[in-house]
Amino acid sequence: MDWQACLDEIHATLGTRDLERVERAVRAHGEGTPPEIVDKMQRPTVLQIRGLTAKPWHDxxxxxxxxxxxxxxxxxxxxxxxxxxxxxxxxxxxxxxxGGDDEGGWRAWMLHGDGRYVAESTARCPVTADLLRQTRISPGDAMFSEFLPGTIIPLHCGGSNAVLSCHLPLIIPSDCAIRVGTQTRGWQKGHVVMFDDSYLHLAWNESDKRRVVLVFEVYHPELTDLETRAIDIFYDHTARGDDAVA
Structure with a gap:
């Protein structure tokens, strides 16, 4: 990724004041600087904003x-x-x-990705689309996420501590849960859960019924509006094909 071009666009659009944390993160990404280890379970390997409260689950x-x-x-x-x-x-x-043995067990109906809404899906889901548009979601994926019976999602992590993964549970059988870091929690229909997916996490559905949640991302609450707009520009640069954000 041409990180200098990214910074140039950030400065041209937003100015140069109060953006030090994002500038440092973009520069570190471009130069391949390893992330600062705050918690051994957290691995923000793409974009690490230093100084943000680090915890697996948010209230x-x-x-x-x-x-x-x-x-x-x-x-x-x-x-x-x-x-x-x-x-x-x-x-x-x-x-x-x-993939692995459970390939095909995690299915998604996409509503948003790479900073853009999926027109066909959002037209069919006006209530859901309005909720997302009225919320400061990140440029990342928003989707209806389905785990088929017996699905186990391998241990993985997202690439940035700047965003939180949010779930609105819709269809929740027994025997399904998610572990973020070392803490395991289940889902309850109609009760939003949110976690920092730069922590290692895995999820499973060991029931004989499917599990469905609405998934989307919001920015970490300690980021300023100016910083989130700068990170939007970073994500836009990666979406152009320079490289990928996990």
Whole structure:
């Protein structure tokens, strides 16, 4: 990635003040500098913003947008059930995480990615799309995520501590859970959970029924609005094909 071109665009768009943390992170990424180890379970190998509180799980009560999502759970679920009958169908999301014996067990209906909404899907899901648009989501993936019965997602991590992965549980059988760092939690329908996916994590569905959640990303709450806009530009540079963000 041409990190200097990325910084030049950040400065041309946003100025040069109060962006030191993002500038350092972009430069470190471009130069291949290893991340600072804060927690051995955390591996932000693509973009590490230093100084952010590092913890595997975050409290949904700290985010003002959560009640709107939780109140709309039944409407979001209804839109998913309608969407899954559409011609486009899901993608195999497992293939990006090593595949293995459970390849095909993690399927996704994409709503957003690389900073852009998927027009066909969001047109079919107006309630869900409005919720996402009214929330400061990151440029990353937003999707309906399905684990088929018996699916085990291998240990993996996202590439940046700048974002939190958020789940709105929709269809939740027993015997499914997610471990982030060393802490394991389950899902409960209609109760948002959020975690820092730069921590090593894995998930499983050991039931005989499918598990479905709405997944999206928001920025770490300790980032300023200016910093998130700068990180948007970084993600846009990577989406152009310079390199990939996990």
């Amino acid at each position: 949904r009560k700290d985010f003002s947008w959560v009640p709107a999502f939780e109140a709309a759970t039944d409407g979001v679920l209804a839109e998913f059930l309608a969407l899954e009958t559409a011609r486009e169908g899901p993608i195999d999301y497992m293939s990006g995480y090593g």
